[in-house]
Each structure stands twice: as structure tokens, then as C-alpha cells.
Amino acid sequence: MSFGSLGLCAQLLKSVAEQGYVRPSPIQLEAIPVVLSQRDVVAVAHTGTGKTAGFTLPMVQLLSGGPCPQTHSVRALVITPTRELAAQVVLSVQNYSQHMNIRSAAVFGGVRIEPQIAQLESGLDVLVATPGRLIDLYNQGAINFEQLEILVLDEADRMLDLGFVDDIRHIQSLLPSKRQTLMFSATFSKEIKLLAKGMLNNPVLIEVTAANSTVDTVKQLIYPVDKARKSELLIHLIKSNHWHQVLVFTRTKVGADNMVTQLQNAGISAASIHANRTQHARTLALEGFRNGELTVLVATDIASRGIEVHQLPCVVNLDLPYVPEDYVHRIGRTGRAGTSGLAVSLFSEDEAKQLAAIERVIGGKFKREFIPGFVPTPKEKVTVDVSDDEEYGNFEPDPAPQGRRKSKGRGKRGGSSSSRSRNKGSRNK
Numbered sequence: 230m231s232f233g234s235l236g237l238c239a240q241l242l243k244s245v246a247e248q249g250y251v252r253p254s255p256i257q258l259e260a261i262p263v264v265l266s267q268r269d270v271v272a273v274a275h276t277g278t279g280k281t282a283g284f285t286l287p288m289v290q291l292l293s294g295g296p297c298p299q300t301h302s303v304r305a306l307v308i309t310p311t312r313e314l315a316a317q318v319v320l321s322v323q324n325y326s327q328h329m330n331i332r333s334a335a336v337f338g339g340v341r342i343e344p345q346i347a348q349l350e351s352g353l354d355v356l357v358a359t360p361g362r363l364i365d366l367y368n369q370g371a372i373n374f375e376q377l378e379i380l381v382l383d384e385a386d387r388m389l390d391l392g393f394v395d396d397i398r399h400i401q402s403l404l405p406s407k408r409q410t411l412m413f414s415a416t417f418s419k420e421i422k423l424l425a426k427g428m429l430n431n432p433v434l435i436e437v438t439a440a441n442s443t444v445d446t447v448k449q450l451i452y453p454v455d456k457a458r459k460s461e462l463l464i465h466l467i468k469s470n471h472w473h474q475v476l477v478f479t480r481t482k483v484g485a486d487n488m489v490t491q492l493q494n495a496g497i498s499a500a501s502i503h504a505n506r507t508q509h510a511r512t513l514a515l516e517g518f519r520n521g522e523l524t525v526l527v528a529t530d531i532a533s534r535g536i537e538v539h540q541l542p543c544v545v546n547l548d549l550p551y552v553p554e555d556y557v558h559r560i561g562r563t564g565r566a567g568t569s570g571l572a573v574s575l576f577s578e579d580e581a582k583q584l585a586a587i588e589r590v591i592g593g594k595f596k597r598e599f600i601p602g603f604v605p606t607p608k609e610k611v612t613v614d615v616s617d618d619e620e621y622g623n624f625e626p627d628p629a630p631q632g633r634r635k636s637k638g639r640g641k642r643g644g645s646s647s648s649r650s651r652n653k654g655s656r657n658k
Contacts, residue, residue, distance in 0.1 A: 236261070241289065244328055259437060267291065273415070303353045303376070307383055308383065308388070308397070309358070316337075334355075342362070412424075451595040454605055460487075465602075478527075502528045541562055
């Protein structure tokens with residue numbers, strides 16, 4: 230089927246064609262007609278299968294025939310867990326609405342709030358926001374929701390993981406009860422079902438893939454190696470395979486920066502992206518990686534969702550994540566939209582529990598392959614240091630307004646991966 234068969238208007242079909250898309254993905258095929266019918270939706274699909282277009286295209290069409298936004302008002306609100314994802318979503322909205330009179334903007338922390346207040350002054354059709362900055366703007370009287378028609382929760386499972394459930398409930402209390410609500414997520418947990426039950430009205434469930442599974446277009450490899458030689462092996466793989474664009478995931482911020490230093494010393498252009506870097510530095514690193522100035526981008530899990538690189542060929546897990554679902558989101562950066570991709574994990578014996586948990590989640594066993602010269606020594610003993618672990622540390626998705634009540638249990642390690650927060654301490658501005 231083509232996009233023309235889904236009920237989209239001529240202006241949107243022109244924009245879709247200009248973006249180079251020919252056929253809708255399964256999630257787009259199912260979601261777009263339902264959203265156009267103005268039903269509430271819970272949609273579950275793999276990372277990289279086109280969920281963003283699944284809600285932005287019909288949302289823009291529904292808004293196109295409505296009234297102009299009034300002062301400080303927004304007609305559609307998209308909430309995302311991270312700044313990078315907010316920037317990605319608003320870019321999609323702008324690309325698809327370029328032949329239509331739709332005003333859109335993104336607001337998030339880490340940058341000055343005054344320009345964002347100015348953007349909101351004359352009203353917007355579409356606002357994409359992270360929860361913390363959105364509540365800050367509301368508390369300052371810079372935004373109202375009197376004209377709100379559509380609410381979208383993008384990557385809803387990640388928002389729960391990051392401890393945003395209280396923020397989402399608070400935002401919900403500020404919105405008109407009569408609205409269309411769309412919830413898009415890569416996984417479908419009990420907590421997501423509970424959140425949907427309280428926010429959506431008789432929603433249509435669209436689930437085009439098994440929860441927490443990986444896509445067939447991604448080739449997954451496990452290379453056992455001594456922990457102390459992981460960096461050396463990564464450099465060897467990049468050079469021997471002539472990889473030109475590699476996204477590398479580490480568990481810690483310090484580990485990311487140390488890896489960048491070792492890569493640069495080996496003559497490989499690299500930069501890091503994590504919570505301790507400024508928003509400006511993170512943006513520059515992403516741009517350099519996308520345009521080919523950098524061969525390697527080393528990231529903590531802040532980037533497991535929200536990084537959109539066209540046909541990214543390779544993802545490397547320098548460290549396996551503690552939360553197995555994050556493995557799915559990490560490798561979902563490659564093999565997107567039907568293209569092929571490669572996901573390599575450098576595995577040391579101290580990560581046996583993490584590997585077993587990942588295999589349970591994806592429902593399969595990895596075949597371990599050994600690289601000559603890097604075969605691990607037997608029974609390596611390693612002390613694991615999680616003091617800088619961003620998995621339980623500061624993802625810095627967006628800061629919470631001062632004085633706002635934190636979620637109960639925030640920062641604790643107990644409970645399920647989707648219900649517990651992994652932010653200990655405050656979310657820095």
C-alpha cells in the first residue's frame with residue numbers, strides 16, 4: 230500500500246515524497262487511519278519502525294483545518310523523555326508540514342528559557358516538550374492549554390523508566406478532558422497499560438511487533454574479551470573493518486570520555502554525549518557524527534532513544550546495560566526503516582548476569598565469536614564500579630522545576646525496569 234491510500238491530504242503526500250518515503254511501515258499503515266478518525270491510540274512498535282511519522286502525519290492533517298492558536302496557546306502537545314528526541318520530533322513535524330500553515334516548536338531544559346517563552350507568546354499549533362521544562366513554562370504563565378486538541382506521549386515507557394510518572398500525571402491534570410490522546414511506545418509493560426487506562430478513552434491498541442524483540446535487519450554479534458582490553462578491541466575492530474560511522478554505548482559518563490580519549494590517541498575522530506555535557510556540546514557532537522566529521526560517537530543511555538542517523542551502519546556495546554530492555558533500544562539505532570545494520574557487543578565475564586537477562590528478554594541465545602589475539606583469559610576477576618553509572622545516575626532528560634514533588638521510590642534499584650526510576654539526585658539544569 231502507498232501513503233496515498235491512508236487518507237492523507239495532497240500537501241502531506243507531497244512532503245512525504247520529498248522526504249524520500251514510498252511505502253508506509255506497518256505501524257504507519259495501522260496508526261495513521263485510526264488517528265485520522267480521531268480515536269485514542271496506544272501503539273507499540275520497534276524503535277526505528279517509523280512511529281514518529283505514525284502520529285505526526287495525521288496530527289498535522291487534523292490541525293490543518295482548525296482555528297489559529299491564540300496567545301500562549303497550543304493545539305497539540307507532544308511530550309518526550311529527552312531533549313534529543315524532542316528536537317528530532319519537531320524536525321519531523323516541520324518537514325511534513327512545510328507546505329501547510331502549521332507553527333511548531335520544541336522546548337526543553339539545558340538552554341535559556343527566555344527564547345522559548347517568546348516562541349510561545351503568539352501561540353503554536355504543535356509544541357514538543359520534555360516534562361520538566363513544560364511545567365516550568367506553565368508555572369511562569371508562558372503557556373495555557375485552553376485550545377488543546379491532541380496530546381501525544383512519545384516513548385512512554387522511557388518516561389516511566391526515568392521517573393516522570395508524577396510529572397505526566399500533573400500535566401494531565403492541567404489539560405482539558407475532551408481531547409484526543411495518543412501513546413506511542415517501544416515496549417508494552419503492565420505500567421504502560423496502567424498509565425494508558427488512566428489517560429486514554431477507549432483506545433485502539435496497535436501492536437505490530439512482539440514487545441522487547443529485536444529487528445531481523447540487525448545482525449547481532451557477541452565478542453568475548455577481557456574487560457581491560459575492551460577499548461583495545463574496539464579500536465582494532467574499527468580499523469580492521471574500516472568502519473566509518475559507529476555509535477558506541479558505555480554505562481558511565483567517565484567511561485565514555487575515557488574511550489573518546491583513547492580513540493583520539495589512536496587517530497580516530499570521536500566525541501562523547503552524556504548528561505555532564507552541555508546541550509550545545511551534545512548538539513555539536515550529534516551534528517558532527519551525522520555529517521561524517523566524527524567516526525565514533527560514544528554515548529551513555531541518554532542516547533538510546535532520540536538519535537536519528539540515516540542508515541547508521543553499526544552500534545557497539547562497549548558495556549552491556551544493566552536493564553535488558555535498554556539493549557533493544559541501543560541496537561535499535563541501526564537497521565532502521567528496513568535497512569540492514571550491525572550490533573556488536575564486547576562481553577566480559579563480569580557481565581554474565583546482564584547477558585543472560587538480555588537473552589531472556591529477546592528470547593534467544595547469542596553465539597559467541599572470538600577475535601584472534603583477543604581471546605579472554607579464563608575466569609577473569611573484575612571489580613565492578615557503578616559509582617558513575619548513568620543507568621542509575623543522571624540521564625539528564627530534563628530538569629525538574631524546583632520544589633516539585635519527586636516520585637516515590639525515585640532513585641531506588643528495586644522493582645521492575647519500567648517502574649523504577651534510575652535518577653539518583655536532582656536532574657541538573
